[in-house]
Amino acid sequence: MGNIMIGRFVPGKSVVHQLDPRTKIIGTFVFILLMLWANTWSTYLVAAIFVWFTILLTQQPLKMYIDGLKPIFWLLAFTIVLQIFFTGGTPVLLHFGFIKVTLPGVINALFVMFRFVLIILMSTIMTLTTPPTSIANALESLLKPLKSLKVPVAEMALMLSIALRFVPLLMDETQKIMNAQKSRGMSFSTGGPVKRAKAIVPLLIPLFVGALQRALDLANAMEVRGFKDAEHRTKYRILKYKKQDYQAFASLLLFSIIFFSVLYLI
Amino acid sequence: MENAIKINNLTYQYQNQTTLFQDFNLTIDPGQWVALVGHNGSGKSTLAKLIMGLLTPTQGGITVFNQVLSESTVNDVRSQIGMVFQNPDNQFVGATVADDVAFGLENNEIDTKLMPKMIAKTLEIVGMSEYQDREPHTLSGGQKQRVALASVLALQPKIIILDEATAMLDPEGRQAVMATLTQLKEQFGDALTLVTITHDMDEAALADRVVVINDGQLILDGTPAQVFSEADVLHHNGLGLPFSGEVVAHLNQKPQKYLNESELISWLSTSNK
Ligand SMILES: Nc1ncnc2c1ncn2[C@@H]1O[C@H](COP(=O)(O)OP(=O)(O)O)[C@@H](O)[C@H]1O
């Protein structure tokens, strides 16, 4: 449970930590869009340098980022295999019966891998340096225009930030229940898939009951502190773009210009 | 004189259950510190939720500072009462200590510019100033409960109800919360009415008045000295005595009336001469 890196926030004082969460969300979003465009070696090189540079700015050990890639390893391997085997073209490098490995297939697979890895790294930079509730806050601010379409943006953001706040608590609880049941002889890691799935049931029931009780308690606690609805409230944390955010946007623009120059000129 | 809380002929029953409260009456004066005690399931939390308007009485009325609790007054009434619950984790709404205190201020549409000062002030009262930016999972239970108390204080309530706020804490956390309460009572005096729900008799002994309920019935009501003299009645209702009372129960030669810890110590040192 402890080694899930995606979505984990590590407090710090780096420039990236201090950026407005909206800047980081927009930056990550733009970067992902550009990566869907990238299809030459040089574009991946430019993107890799940009990611590398940002990673250095976060002042976090590289190991954190490598750990962040681990959970997607199998997904990555699976996609690469698919790309290698099912991209046609010539020249053919290897031949096993009806399966052909072609040079375009290998190149395609490598591109997909780079794309995946770079996107995950960029998203890890965002989640590693931004508290989850700030992300929720930023999403609320960015999605504000949807309010005119009657989308309950404020409610959704509040729900998201409360949900995120309870994640560590529920993780702890899962671990406790697992330990309690292991001490009664339950095993979660042996037997076939059916047996393992069955072992999950006595884990889920107390977990759900506990979560429900928490939800009821929390609703009471919110109500007695004057919560009426998500709309009629002021805000303690007001987001404000600062100098470093403009610098970040300038770097993003510069990166995009270089990216497209490399894409179309080289 | 106006009452802080007046409960008048209250009847309440949960759906599909037998009647819990039947014609229940209780008045609490402004500035009083009342300990509400009773064993598990005796109806203490239900009573607190009724006062907060989280549950609606089947019959009878609740008045808070001359305001009759109803659907149209519930928000006004709530703004005068703060409540701290038992489980420290299930009432921490914000991502950090400061955000949690801010939650109530945001709900009451306090100007953003005023918040930092108000937050700093209330955190100082409960002695949690240095923890302002900490996340809840890095705090002890006692610290979380003090933050909960600060969150309530930030809204400047006239009444604070604590529903077994120390029940899930270790002795150290319990001590810290009770010390904070004692200090609050000294600081605010008659401007603050306290209702502490507990089944820890040592905590109840700190109050001005102890009210014992069982199955929605008022069993005893008086000063700690009066209530703790009724050891048999308490025992019959599943409750014990404070530490000093338990010591006396095992003495051969007993004092005439209930003594608290310091009184007992001086009695012991004089009577045995
Ligand atoms: N939400 C509920 N629905 C039905 N019955 C309840 C509910 N909450 C409490 N009760 C019942 O009401 C009685 C009093 O409970 P409660 O007020 O929580 O007691 P206390 O706080 O003194 O331990 C108990 O018998 C309990 O089972």
Ligand SMILES: [Mg+2]
């Ligand atoms: Mg209770």
